[in-house]
Amino acid sequence: MKVVILSQPFDTVTPPAQNSIGIWTYEVARRLGGDCETTVLARRLRGMPAQLEIDRVRFELLRCAPARIWGLASRVWRHVRPRSPLVAQSIYAVDYLAQALRAIRRVSPDVIHVQNFPQYVPAIRRAAPKAAIMLHMHCDWLAELDREAMRRALAATDLVVGCSGHVLAGARKRFAELDKAFAVLPNGAPVSHTVSATARIPGRVLFVGRVSPEKGLHTLMEAWQIVSAELPMARLEVVGPSATLPREFLIDLSSDYDVRDLARFYKGGREYLGSYEAALRAMLPASIASTVSFLGTLPYGLLTQRYVEASLLVNPSLSESFGMSLIEALSAGTPVLATRVGGMTEIVEGIGGGVLVEKNDPQALATQMIDLLANPARAAMMGSQAAAGVADLYGWEKIAESTLAQYATAISARRARL
The missing domain is CATH 3.40.50.2000 (Glycogen Phosphorylase B;)
Incomplete structure (x- = not known):
C-alpha cells in the first residue's frame, strides 16, 4: 500500500x-x-x-x-x-x-x-x-x-x-x-516508561503546550498566586514554544464567549503587552516570579523526563481538541488536572488519572492543585492507575x-x- x-x-x-x-x-x-x-x-x-x-x-x-x-x-x-x-x-x-x-x-x-x-x-x-x-x-x-x-x-x-x-x-x-x-x-503517547517513586519531585507542577491565550495560562497564573501562598515550596514549569496562535485560526471563529474574549491578549487588546508570555510574566508578583519557569520547547525525548519528575500535570485550556499532554503525563503515571473542555473530558472520564474543573476558574484550579500536591500518595495512585489505560488506548x-x-x-x- x-x-x-x-x-x-x-x-x-x-x-x-x-x-x-x-x-x-x-x-x-x-x-x-x-x-x-x-x-x-x-x-x-x-x-x-x-x-x-x-x-x-x-x-x-x-x-x-x-x-x-x-x-x-x-x-x-x-x-x-x-x-x-x-x-x-x-x-x-x-x-x-x-x-x-x-x-x-x-x-x-x-x-x-x-x-x-x-x-x-x-x-x-x-x-x-x-x-x-x-x-x-x-x-x-x-x-x-x-x-x-x-x-x-x-x-x-x-x-x-x-x-x-x-x-x-x-x-x-x-x-x-x-x-x-x-x-x-x-x-x-509513549508507553515504555520505567518510573520509580523517587523520580518525582515534590511540589513540581508541569504545563506542556503552546504558550498561547487559548491554553488558559493566564488562569493558571492567577491560580498559582493562591497555590504559592499555601505551598511556598511548589514550583511550576511551563514547557512549550512562546507562539501565540493567529487569532483568525480560532478566536475570530469561535462562538464561545470565553474564547472570543481572548482577543484582549492580541494587538489592540486591553491586556496586550507585546506577547502573551510577557502578559503572563506581568501577572506574577515579584515575590513569586522565581517559582515559575518558562522553559521553551524541549525535544520529545527530553520532555519524557519532565513528565516523570512532575508531581502534577496541569492543562487549563479554554479550547482543546484532544489534550495530548494529558496522555503523555498519564503514560508516565503522573496525575493530571484539566479543564472540562473538548477532548480532555473524554480522556479523564475514560481512563481516570485526574480531576476536571470548569474553565476560566482560577479559584477552582488552585483548590485542586493544592489538594493534589498536599496529598502526593493519593495523587500518585491516581496517575499510576491510569497508565495502563493509556497503554491500551493511546x-x-x-x-x-x-x-x-x-x-x-x-x-x-x-x-x-x-
Missing part, C-alpha cells in the same frame, strides 16, 4: 522541533510497517535537506514562502473577510500545496492522509481521482469555516477521522444530511494499528464510489 501523509504547511515533523500534529505524523508513519510504502510531505525548514529517510519512511520537505509572509497576508485578509479567514482558502500557502500536488501525482498513492486542512482536499481529489482520501481533523474547522467550502471538502473525502469525539460531533451535526463516514483516531503502536484499519476503510469506500 502506497501512503502519502500531507502535513499542514506550518507543521514541523522531524525531531527535534515538532508540533503536536508533527509528532503524530512522525511517530505513526514510522510504525505503519513493511506493508506500507509511506511518504510524508512537510515544510522544509532552513538548513534541512530536501529529502530524508527514517525507519523506511521517506520525508519530502518542501521549500515554501516564510510563514511570516502568510501571517501578514492573513492579517490583511481578516480586515476584508473576517468570517472567512485566509487559512480557510485553498490559496493559503499555495506554493506548498502546488509542490505537494506534484509529489502526489508522482507517487500515485493508494491513500492520501490529509492532516487537518480540508480546504486542500478538492485540489487533491483532482490530482488523484482514484486514491482514497482520509481527512484527519485536529480542530473544529469543519464546524466553523465556510459551510459550502467544507461541504465540498467532505464530498471529495472518503473518510473523516478526528482526534476526539468532540471534534467530530460538530461536523456530524453540521453535515447530518451527508452520507459520510466518521471515526475517532486519537493522538498517542500507545503509539495501537494508534498505528488503528490508522492502518482506517486506511482500509477509506480504500473500501473509494472503491465503492468508482
